[in-house]
Amino acid sequence: MFRSTPARDAEFAEFMRSASASLGRTAWLLTGNADLADELVQAALVKTYLAWPRVRSGEGLAYARRILVNLNVDRYRRSRTTPSDRIDGVVAGNAESAVDDRDQATRMMATLPAQQRRVIVLRYYDDLSEAEVAHHLGVSVGAVKSSASRGLAALRTRFARVPEGEGHDE
């Protein structure tokens, strides 16, 4: 039976210090909601902590990011299948549509279907290969290519509509 030890906790704390900002940025781009991003990172880190003995050296960030992406998928599905919009700041309606409209990138990302958004973020922000994105999302490489292509096409038309500088000033 696994038990936490000071040495393990120290090792995990070190990993957390190096990984949490990166995970936070990915979560922010996936959700466009700072509070939700914090919650996702918090939960992903806790789950990574539980699995820490199984996580291979040097692969902590990839492992935690995969959990984070899956948690976000779960939340998205749940928010679409449960009738309630009463939980504040947790699963309030479609949480992925609750976007801080001060930010042009997240605003445009919010217009994409969820799967395209995930692919775009993992492919073009986290710089993962198509195969790695497929592994993160549990889909085929072909599906990643297709989502990336459609997402880019949609963003191209939106970039064309947004004049230089718009969206950055309030």
Add this chain to the structure above:
Amino acid sequence: MTNDVEEQVREELAASAHGWIDRIDHDRVLTDGRRALRRRSLRRAAMVTGAVAAIAVLGWAGLASGFGRSATPAVIATPSPAPSTVTLNRATFDLTGVRGADYARLEVTVTTDGTLWISGMAADGDVRFTSSIEALYASTHGVMTDVGVPVAVGLIPGTPAWIMPVTTGSTGVVSDVRRLPAGDESVYLVVFGSGKAPRLVGVCWGGADSEVHESSGTSPASTDLDFDGHRGTFFFTDFEDVSRLTFHGDSGNSFSFEANGSRYRPYFTSEHDSAGTRSMAVALLPWNATDPMVDLADPSATWTTLEVSGRTVVVVSGTSDTMAGMVRSVSYTDAKDGRVTRPVR
């Protein structure tokens, strides 16, 4: 063209992420992680116990049949499947007495996949809303929702003797706690007063071990009070870098106030019932304050002192409706300022 768009997307995403401020509470991650580990260990232990019990039953039955007799009553064939009962790991809170509540009951169910479901039920049993969240999120920190009035729901380990929410405001809150039928957890419900709710910053509870526990994962030192009919427990909570002197009264009269720094802080509370008014004035003295004295305005009032985590707390008991009605001033000797007198305004 695609490469241009790809490059633009990379730049936009990088620019958006650039301003991200890491707000993750690493201590909380470790606390939640340790708690989740404990819960997983308990769950596994329960499964092992169940498996051992099942093997014991099957083994005994097998052994008995080997000896040519039955260890259990014969199973009677039934024409249709026998009804089975599934016990849900659920706690139910009655909201009928809560002014402004949209629902008659609130059901909180924890499923085996670690999901916490919250359902608002009408009086006729109709489910009016259901929502879910990973139980981990709702573990001791709680999750806010709205049932017509703001409430917080959370899980705490074991069966607490009492529970006390700590909030950012002073709006009255009511809390209730129910033991879940399976596992080793209880569900708490905190109902805030109507209007804008203060934020729930943490929860404290008295454990079966008679210790005080905080949702931050710590167990603060506590000092019991049993003075002139006032009974309860003093301790300092420490949530979000704010220290609060907290008192849980056995009668339910509990309070918590900020105690940051080394300042003098007075507090007054009173209860009214058919027997009259029972009041308690509390003065938290600065660090290193010695020789406390109380100048009583009401000669029938009485006072005492106690140490809470190294700080002196003066407690005055009386029957006045105001602190000034009981106390004229509190004085003490401070290492830096000498003798200090704090008049009660």
